[in-house]
Amino acid sequence: MxxxxxxxxxxxxxxxxxxxxxxxxxxxxxxxxxxxxxxxxxxxxxxxxxxxxxxxxxxxxxxxxxxxxxxxxxxxxxxxxxxxxxxxxxxxxxxxxxxxxxxxxxxxxxxxxxxxxxxxxxxxxxxxxxxxxxxxxxxxxLVGDTDVINQLSPREFEVFRLLAEGKNSDEISDLLKISQKTVANYHTMIKQKLGLSTAVDMVRFAIKHGLIEG
The missing domain is CATH 3.40.50.2300 (Response regulator)
Structure with missing residues (x-):
C-alpha cells in the first residue's frame, strides 16, 4: 500500500x-x-x-x-x-x-x-x-446468548438465507457455483443445526431472526 x-x-x-x-x-x-x-x-x-x-x-x-x-x-x-x-x-x-x-x-x-x-x-x-x-x-x-445462527458456517448461512428467500436448489447451485448435491447436503446440515424440519419452518426462523423481511 x-x-x-x-x-x-x-x-x-x-x-x-x-x-x-x-x-x-x-x-x-x-x-x-x-x-x-x-x-x-x-x-x-x-x-x-x-x-x-x-x-x-x-x-x-x-x-x-x-x-x-x-x-x-x-x-x-x-x-x-x-x-x-x-x-x-x-x-x-x-x-x-x-x-x-x-x-x-x-x-x-x-x-x-x-x-x-x-x-x-x-x-x-x-x-x-x-x-x-x-x-x-x-x-x-455478556448475557451468554450464543445465537444458534452462529453455529452455521458462512457458506451454510448464505445457503440458508437463499433458501429462506425462496430460491430453489437449481438457483442456489447456479449462484454459488456448487453442485445441486452440495446444496442438498448443506440444506440437510442447516436443518439439523437449527432444529428445523420444513421449508415453512426455515422461513419463519429467518423472519424471526431478522434475516429476511416478513
Whole structure:
C-alpha cells in the first residue's frame, strides 16, 4: 500500500450509492476510489485487475451476494482487506461476515465519518466494527446468548438465507457455483443445526431472526 493513498474498490448494486460514496471518499485526503462493481461476481473479477488496499462491499447484491464474493476473493488473494458496508444491523450478518474473513463491518445507517475511519483502519491492518454492532455483540456475549445462527458456517448461512428467500436448489447451485448435491447436503446440515424440519419452518426462523423481511 502506498504511504500516501489508500486505493479503494466499491462494490454495491446501487449506482446512486456508489456515486455518492465515491464523491464523499475522494473528498477525504489520502483516499482514492480506483474501481467500482455492481455485483459480487464483478467485484471478484475486477479485484485482481486493481488489487485495491480496501474493498468496501455491500452484502445484499444480485447474484452471489457479498458474503460469497468476499469468500472467493479471500480464497484467491489471502491479503485482501474487505470492509462490509451494509444496511443489515443484525448481529448474525456481522458475525458471519467477520467469521468469513471481513476486516470490518459498518452499517449504512451510521455517520459517514465512521466509514472513512473504517477504511483507514482496515487499510492499516486493523479491524473496525460499527459502534452499534460492537455493542450488540458485546451484550450478546455478556448475557451468554450464543445465537444458534452462529453455529452455521458462512457458506451454510448464505445457503440458508437463499433458501429462506425462496430460491430453489437449481438457483442456489447456479449462484454459488456448487453442485445441486452440495446444496442438498448443506440444506440437510442447516436443518439439523437449527432444529428445523420444513421449508415453512426455515422461513419463519429467518423472519424471526431478522434475516429476511416478513
Amino acid at each position: 502506498s504511504e500516501d493513498v489508500v486505493r479503494v474498490l466499491l462494490a454495491d448494486d446501487h449506482a446512486v450509492v456508489r456515486s455518492g460514496l465515491c464523491r464523499l471518499l475522494e473528498q477525504k485526503p489520502g483516499l482514492e476510489v480506483v474501481a467500482e462493481a455492481e455485483s459480487g461476481e464483478e467485484a471478484y473479477q475486477i479485484f485482481g485487475e486493481h488489487l485495491p488496499d480496501v474493498t468496501v462491499m455491500d452484502l445484499s447484491m444480485p447474484g452471489m451476494g457479498g458474503l460469497e464474493a468476499m469468500r472467493r476473493i479471500i480464497a484467491r488473494y489471502r491479503t485482501a482487506r474487505i470492509l462490509i458496508f451494509s444496511m443489515h444491523e443484525n448481529v448474525a450478518f456481522a458475525m458471519q461476515a467477520l467469521k468469513g474473513g471481513a476486516r470490518g463491518y459498518v452499517t449504512k445507517t451510521g455517520a459517514f465519518d465512521e466509514l472513512v475511519t473504517a477504511v483507514r483502519e482496515v487499510a492499516q491492518g486493523k479491524t473496525f466494527i460499527s459502534s452499534s454492532i460492537a455493542q450488540k455483540i458485546a451484550l450478546q456475549s
